[in-house]
Amino acid sequence: MNVIFNPSENKENKYIDMLVNALKTAGYEVVPLDGLLSSWKHFKSIQLVHLNWFENLDESSKGATLKSFFRKLIALIAIRLGNKKLVWTMHNRISHEKKSGKWSNILSSLLIRWADSIVIHSEESRVRLSEISPIFLSKVVHIPHPDFIGIYxxxxxxxxxxxxxxxxxxFIGAIKPYKNIELLIRLARKFPDSIDISIMGNPNTPEYKNEIQELGKGLPNLHLKFEFIQDEELPEILANSDLVILPYNLESSLNSGTVILAFSYQKTVICPxxxxxxxxxxxNSAIFSYDYSTAEEHFEKLVDRINLALELRKTNPLIFEEMGQAMFSMVQEQNDKAxxxxxLVALYSKLLGGQPGGKA
Incomplete structure (x- = not known):
């Protein structure tokens, strides 16, 4: 049985591979979204479409944003008119991107209304949907974000x-404004002797790369590696670090695969x-977590977490290893990739009225 899992592959995220492989093992033929309208025969063969990050749009230019929006809108309408089962995974609270946020939110609204099932990876997603309208809660299916133990x-x-x-x-991951990289540079400046910060990943634009480089000039305890981190590098990077720091934007962020990655490799995090x-x-005592209301308070909370980490290490030199072990045990139990x-296979089977692989 043909199903679409979009994106069907992603070199930068093993999350996709793990779920697609589970579907293939269960007997589903997973095909890409790009060919949805390639022929009437192919369109008819598609029974279910599962969309991830579909609300994200190309922001390289205003024209590219509109083109991306209308292409996705046409695909959604075709899925709707073709009576395909539609699954959407809710990864974020709202769009991270400010330029395309209006268009992205239109797509999100349609996805919420038209989806047969909404996959969530955290209970906060359920709360967010209930705030939009309680009627959508009947669509919710909680599937744990798969762990990355042994994957890299x-x-x-x-x-x-x-x-x-x-x-x-x-810090590991795509370098984007909503991830508040500027705050990490301020931290490096405030704690010149007591912390060492590495920022590793691809900036989303050359302009943002230049901005971060300029802000970080002259800081010997700041190390910038602006390139895609290869899979085989991750275990060593994490082993050589004490803590993973992820100062995400609370307004838009819901889930983080990088948090699960850190826990999967016995590291804890500093994260909102x-x-x-x-x-x-x-x-929660094994995580350096915090809340904030304003940008300045965000920085103050980060400073507080750094001071706490420094104090805890004075008391117990092995504290970070112990916290990482605690989170590894929890992610192993709570986020089992199998x-x-x-x-996910059970959800597809239920929607398609049959056993895994779509067999009645």
């Missing part, structure tokens, strides 16, 4: 860090209380 290679022993050495912090963090409430795949 084995967990390596943490590098030995002397107590007098700076705490090594790392987004949905992913809140779902680990039972072991269970996530099974739940």
């Amino acid at each position: 290679g084995p967990i390596l022993p943490s590098a030995a860090h002397e107590l007098e050495n700076p705490i090594k912090l790392v 209380k987004i949905g992913t963090i809140n779902d680990f409430g039972k072991v 269970i996530a795949g099974q739940k």
Whole structure:
């Protein structure tokens, strides 16, 4: 049975591979969205369409944004008129992007209304949907975000860090404005001797790359690696770091695969209380989490978390390893990738009225 899981592949995110492989193992033929309207025969063969990040639009220019919007709108209308089962995964609270936010929100509204099922990875997503309208809650299916244990290679022993050495912090992921990279540069400036910050990933535009480079000039404890991080590099990067720091925007962020990645490799995080963090409430003491209301308060809370980390390490030099172990145990239990795949297969089977693979 043909189904669309979009995107069907993503070199930068193994999340896609894990779920697509689970579907293929269950007997589904997973095809890309781009060919949806390639022929009438192919269109008729598609039974279900599952969309991820579909509301995100091309922001390279105003024309590109509008073109991207109308292409996606046409695809949504075709799915609707063709009576295809529609599944949407709610990854974010609202669009991260300011330029295309208006158009993105239109797509999000249609996805919420037209989807047969809405997959969520955190309970906060359910709250967000109830705020829009309680009628949408009947569509919600909670599937845990799959763990990344072993996906990028084995967990390596943490590098030995002397107590007098700076705490090594790392940011990993696409470099985008909503991730508040500027705050990390301010932190490096405020704690020149006690922290060491590495920022690793691809900037979303050359302009933003130049802006970050300019802001970070002259800071010996700031290390910028502006390129895609290869899969095989991740275990060593994480092993050589004490903490992963992710100062996300609470207005738009709900879930974070990077948080799950850190926990999967026995590292804890400094991160706002987004949905992913809140779902680990039972072991919240093993996460440097925080809330904030304004941009300046965000920075103050980050400073507070750094000071707490410094104090805790004085008391217990192994505290970061112990916190990382606690989060590894929790993600192993709560985010089992095999269970996530099974739940997705079960959802498809239910929507298609048959067994896995669409067989009645």
